Amino acid sequence: PYGTLEEMRLHRPRYLQTHENGARSWFFTTYEDVSFVLKDARFIKEWRTLLPEDERLANEQREPAIFQLFQKWMLFRDPPAHTRLRGLVNKAFTPRMIESLRPRIEAIAQSAVAPLREKDRFDCVAEYAFPIPVAVIAEMLGVPTEDRELFREWSKVLALFIDLSDASEEELVRGGAVAHDMMNYFYDLLKTRRSVPRDDLMSAMLAADERGDRLSEAELVATCILILFAGHETTVNLISNAVYLLLKNPDVRQDLLQNKMIFPTAVDEFLRVESPVQLTSRFAAKELWIKDAQILRGDEVNVSLAAANRDPAQFDNPDAIDLRRSPNRHLAFASGAHFCIGAPLARAEAEIALRVFFEELNELECVNKKICWRDSAVFRGPRALPLAIRR
Ligand code: HEM
Secondary structure (H helix, E strand, O other): OHHHHHHHHHHOOEEEEEOOOOOEEEEEOOHHHHHHHHHOOOEEOOHHHHOOHHHHHHHHHHOOHHHHHHOOOHHHOOOOHHHHHHHHHHOOOOHHHHHHHHHHHHHHHHHHHHHHHHOOEEEHHHHHHOHHHHHHHHHHHOOOHHHHHHHHHHHHHHHHHHHOOOOOHHHHHHHHHHHHHHHHHHHHHHHHHHHOOOOOHHHHHHOOOOOOOOOOHHHHHHHHHHHHHHHHHHHHHHHHHHHHHHHHOHHHHHHHHHOHHHHHHHHHHHHHHOOOEOEEEEEEOOOEEEOOEEEOOOOEEEEEHHHHOOOOOOOOOOOOOOOOOOOOOOOOOOOHHHOOOOHHHHHHHHHHHHHHHHHHOOOEEEOOOOOOEOOOOOEOOEOOOEEEEOO
């Protein structure tokens, strides 16, 4: 997609599309505009608040179950609800907690790599990049790892709805069933956790904050689903994209493996060059101008994180991989109020997973010359990455 994004950044950086029903969507591609939109509180998530009261109520009542679930996610809320939800979840997501997880992540990566050593060929996405984040998130939430296949199915359906603007009736029914199953699953787990608290994220989220505020049951269940989804759907792609980039660029790989202290900056460079979340959006709560563009109240503004992350006005030689790039103010985790809560965890997982992978398996090559990317405007990652071990 990068050729098209570059072309848009150069010639149509603030591109406006007007839909048949009169709704307007912008598509922004420069680093300056994208970071402006992400940081400015006039761009919001809760577009329904911009509708007249009666239309808003009617709209909410008609809302399919899957979108009712999304509406409880902090990801789709604005202040004050967003501030409150994020504050209550943040206290359970401390850097100390992430640091203490490192030995567990290492053990999970080691047990994922062990069976691969015996194989001549394997799919790096299904057999390595997928099992690690899902096992980490399952442990954090205190859910049995045996349920990981279930999570994969659920997550795929949720990803579909993050991507879709017009879902068919059939897709909505499927989405509703998944929302229902996931909520039941976490309500049951919550019941168990209330009676026997453990040292896990769910028990931490159950506790009240210093002002005595706490998440309601519905909020807690929705938050667990968000974390399960956000916590692995993207990290799988980060690991797979990085393996792909390293196999494609043997010099870069050699440099990284000979200088392991650069892993932290290398991971940020992989995030920049192949951003796992390529696109997000906001709605304008007020009319405003950005340079020559008049944004009207209610306009949708899509911002391309992927295009911003390769903007030459921000990054020297943006299409090249520079493992030591510093500063590297990429927007792969967004910016502003919704900046990814899981960024330190995702970075730790990628660093450990990549180091273990290349330490344990060296003579690797891609089986296919061309890789097949996920069919998604939002998520970027290979569907599969078949690799062969040279003997
Ligand atoms: C939000 C990317 C991993 C939890 C976001 C956003 C982005 C993002 C771009 C903001 C979206 C927006 O502003 O519209 C990523 C990437 C990851 C990753 C690229 C991995 C490579 C994780 C992990 C977790 C997580 C591991 C949790 C365990 C969240 C949550 C939010 C979020 C809860 C919502 C924050 C809010 O609305 O305030 N992520 N994420 N993410 N992410 Fe991540």
